[in-house]
Amino acid sequence: MRDRGMRQHGAGHMVDHDAHQRIAADQIDILDAFHGNAPCVGADRRCAAATVGVGCAALRNVKRTGAEKVPRSVLWKAPGQASGAARILPNIDRKSMKHRVFAAVLCAAASFAGFSGSLRAETLLTEIGCGGGMVEGPGGAVTLPARALDDGSFDVLMIGSSSTAGVGSGVDLAYPAVSGHLLAERLGDAASVRVVPRGVGGERADGALARLAREIEDTRPDLLVWQVGTNDAVSDVTLDALQATVTRGIAMARDAGIGVILIDPQFYPRVASNPRYSEVVEMIDRLGDETGVPVVRRFERMRRAEILGPDQMNALLAKDAFHMSPLGHECLARDLTAMILSTAALDPRLN
Structure with missing residues (x-):
């Protein structure tokens, strides 16, 4: 399974690019050179x-x-x-x-x-605090990567919408690729890391659920990371329907013996005019509590960046002021990696 559509990203780390296309080089402007x-x-x-x-x-x-x-x-x-x-x-x-x-x-x-x-x-x-605090989320603990260390490999399926597909950053600078690098650096020789990003731009939670069983069968991961809720929050999906969808997805992964982490929606300046958006975020965070699933609180992290000032907020957003910039993806990757590794902090093989 590891040979199809994958490219080596350093020792022990591979990223599957089957579902993605690169952003053309000529779309990178001189501002990117400055950064x-x-x-x-x-x-x-x-x-x-x-x-x-x-x-x-x-x-x-x-x-x-x-x-x-x-x-x-x-x-x-x-x-x-x-x-x-x-x-x-x-x-x-x-x-x-x-x-x-x-x-x-x-x-x-x-x-x-x-x-x-x-x-x-x-x-x-550092000012925004990426990778520290708010990474444990309101949910419970993941039993990984301790189990992955037993067999020497750690396979992560990351499913979601445009953020997971790398919109705003490109695939190589998106949070799946960056967190894969960070995990590989931390795990070292203890386990090889494979990250499989399967993002579909504009997809709602029900679309992800419809393909989840197939994605699990194709990738056989140790951990499912589900970036969920953004497109549902800006559509007419009811809160009850969204909660039922996410609950079914969590159950499907657990029935397959897979750990689960949720990533809630991103914050962006125009969200203040959409009270329903905050309701979706609160529901996902609450669902993490109820099901014992950790939630990477992306919304809260980015909201605090706005409180710090426009420099911090703008740094996390792409030019459309909605999707995340490469720096936003870096921040999310640090938070996600910290959450995953916090569950194995006491494992002697990592010390």
């Missing part, structure tokens, strides 16, 4: 000196006119040289040289901006 979200890879290898976790999306805006012409020799004169002392440098095209110098300058700027952006991002994540 360090567009690493210098692939077509931007001319920026190889700046590949240490910084952005080089600015290169994509460089015109390549003349760069592909056949190189010709040009005259180059060192500063202070007499006119007759000019040296010939073979195989260098003047326009190509200008292009490369400009690209190098952009790379240097992106490197500095990316480094500064990374520091700022970490500061924001």
